[in-house]
Structure formats: C-alpha cells, structure tokens
Amino acid sequence: MTEILKKDSAETVKQPGTPKLLQILGPGLITGASDDDPSGIATYSQVGAQFGYGMGWVMLFSWPLMCAIQEISARIGRVTGRGIAGNLRKYYPAGVGISIVSLLMVANIINIGADLGAMGAALKLIIGGPQLLYVAAFGIVTVLLEIFSRYSRYVSVLKWLTLSLLAYVAVAFVAKVPWATVGYNLIVPHISLDGQYITSVVAILGTTISPYLFFWQAGQEVEEVKERDEASPLKVAPEQAPEELTRIRIDTYFGMAISNTVALFIIVTTAATLNANGVTDIQTSSQAAEALRPIAGQFAFFVFALGIIGTGFKTCKQAAWRPDRHQP
Numbered sequence: 001m002t003e004i005l006k007k008d009s010a011e012t013v014k015q016p017g018t019p020k021l022l023q024i025l026g027p028g029l030i031t032g033a034s035d036d037d038p039s040g041i042a043t044y045s046q047v048g049a050q051f052g053y054g055m056g057w058v059m060l061f062s063w064p065l066m067c068a069i070q071e072i073s074a075r076i077g078r079v080t081g082r083g084i085a086g087n088l089r090k091y092y093p094a095g096v097g098i099s100i101v102s103l104l105m106v107a108n109i110i111n112i113g114a115d116l117g118a119m120g121a122a123l124k125l126i127i128g129g130p131q132l133l134y135v136a137a138f139g140i141v142t143v144l145l146e147i148f149s150r151y152s153r154y155v156s157v158l159k160w161l162t163l164s165l166l167a168y169v170a171v172a173f174v175a176k177v178p179w180a181t182v183g184y185n186l187i188v189p190h191i192s193l194d195g196q197y198i199t200s201v202v203a204i205l206g207t208t209i210s211p212y213l214f215f216w217q218a219g220q221e222v223e224e225v226k227e228r229d230e231a232s233p234l235k236v237a238p239e240q241a242p243e244e245l246t247r248i249r250i251d252t253y254f255g256m257a258i259s260n261t262v263a264l265f266i267i268v269t270t271a272a273t274l275n276a277n278g279v280t281d282i283q284t285s286s287q288a289a290e291a292l293r294p295i296a297g298q299f300a301f302f303v304f305a306l307g308i309i310g311t312g313f314k315t316c317k318q319a320a321w322r323p324d325r326h327q328p
Contacts, residue, residue: 032255
C-alpha cells in the first residue's frame with residue numbers, strides 16, 4: 001500500500017507544467033500572506049512613517065517566532081486530523097474551548113470589519129463613489145464565496161490572491177530607497193526605550209503573530225487531508241510523517257518569509273516617501289495610500305491602494321472561514 005501511495009505521489013509531482021514547489025506551498029503560504037491584511041498594512045505604514053528605517057529589524061526578529069508557532073499549529077492539524085478548536089473540544093473542558101473560540105470570534109469580527117472598511121476606503125480613493133456601498137458589496141461577495149465555493153477552488157483563489165502582495169514590492173522599487181541604509185538598520189538596529197518605540201514593537205509582533213492564523217493553518221491542514229484520498233491523519237498513518245512534516249516545514253518557512261518580506265517593503269516604502277518628507281502621522285492604510293500620491297506619484301498610489309483591496313479580500317475570506325466545520 002505504501003509503495004502505491006509513493007507511486008501516486010511521484011506521478012502527481014511529475015505532472016507537466018506544475019513546479020514541485022507550487023504543489024508543496026499551500027496552508028503556510030496562504031496563512032503568511034493573510035498576515036499582511038489592511039490592518040497590518042496600516043501598522044507597518046505607521047511604523048515606517050514614524051520611525052523611518054529604524055524598525056525594519058523587527059521583521060527579521062519575528063520571522064523565526066512566526067515559523068515556530070505556525071509549524072506547531074500545522075502539525076496539530078496534520079497529526080490529529082482536527083484543528084485547534086477540535087482538539088480543545090476533545091481534550092479540555094467545554095468551557096475552555098468555548099471561551100477561546102468566543103474570543104477568536106470577537107477578534108475575527110473586528111478584524112473583518114476593519115478590513116472591509118479599509119477595502120471600501122481604498123476603492124473610493126481609486127474610483128470615487130459611496131464607501132459604505134463598497135463595504136457592503138465586498139461583504140456580500142465574501143459571504144457568497146464562503147458558502148458556495150468548494151474548498152479546493154477556494155484555496156486556489158487564495159493562492160492567486162497572494163500575488164496582490166507584489167504590489168508593495170513594486171511600490172518600493174518606484175520610490176527612491178537608500179538600500180544601503182535599509183541594510184545597515186537591519187543588521188545594526190537602533191533600539192530605543194522610548195514608550196512610543198516599545199509600543200510600536202509590540203504592535204508589530206501582535207500583527208505578525210495573530211491567534212486566528214494558528215486556527216487557520218491547523219484547520220487548513222485538516223481540509224487538505226480530506227481533499228486527498230491517499231492522506232490520513234499522521235496518528236493513524238505514521239509512515240506518511242517524514243514527507244508531510246517536511247512539506248509543512250518548507251511551506252510554513254516560505255510563507256512566513258513572504259509575509260515578513262512584504263511587511264518590510266511596506267515599512268521601507270513609507271519610510272522612503274512619507275517619513276523622508278515629514279509625514280509621520282498615518283492612522284489607516286488608505287491614509288498611507290493617499291499620502292503617497294503627491295510624494296511618490298500616481299502609480300505608487302494606485303498600486304498601494306489596489307494592494308489593500310486584494311489583501312483585504314483574501315483575509316476577509318480566511319477570517320470568515322469556519323475552523324473545524326466538518327469535525328465531530
């Protein structure tokens with residue numbers, strides 16, 4: 001049986017036109033990309049505008065922390081066949097699971113509301129019109145896709161939406177960035193005990209290491225098992241462990257690296273444009289986009305605002321996703 005599974009796996013990998021890396025990438029990539037949502041973009045923009053290049057080092061510092069907690073979450077789902085909520089329900093008193101999931105639900109509702117608002121504001125900046133109507137339309141589309149889309153198609157859409165993150169890489173190369181200064185501040189960070197500085201560091205860590213990401217990646221690993229006929233939870237199919245745990249590690253490390261690289265580019269972009277021109281008070285991602293227009297040009301503004309819509313749509317779909325929805 002094991003030989004048959006290995007043969008099927010090898011044949012899948014050899015399908016023409018599909019690089020092996022793209023087959024490996026999945027829950028980790030999508031989870032990492034969802035970390036750069038409009039709320040996160042606002043945080044990174046605030047940090048770049050206020051502190052310039054002086055806080056880019058936090059993205060390097062947080063990367064191994066993100067990799068560790070997200071890999072643990074993914075392993076929980078892949079080994080047990082249940083997400084975090086399912087395991088809480090099975091191994092802990094009911095009150096513990098209800099309390100934790102209730103807190104997660106409240107946080108997700110707030111996060112979805114903030115992201116929908118940022119998407120509506122970004123679209124209004126681009127084409128004008130009623131912001132509330134755009135917010136409602138984005139919300140309705142998200143709900144319809146959540147209800148009627150199959151998981152495999154749902155994931156493929158999310159993978160393509162991760163390309164929206166490239167918008168922030170493009171904006172950084174349009175702006176005049178002193179890369180030598182950026183590199184120096186990454187390697188030799190200037191750490192301050194100032195209250196605002198410490199608060200900003202905590203805000204970045206809170207943005208990059210978010211509880212809903214733990215539930216999402218664990219739950220998505222469970223769904224991956226259900227979508228693949230040859231896959232089983234590792235507790236009942238330990239022979240699959242070496243290959244699957246290697247896949248999880250590569251997927252998670254790559255996804256978190258993409259997440260933090262994009263966040264670093266947002267900090268660098270706003271430092272090179274807003275901070276360098278005396279704009280240090282940014283409260284929302286749409287304000288950051290609007291502030292870029294007179295400084296970095298129409299193209300930078302448009303790409304930055306379009307990225308808010310793409311990342312927000314992706315994150316709203318994920319935050320609204322129902323963890324452990326098929327688990328007993």
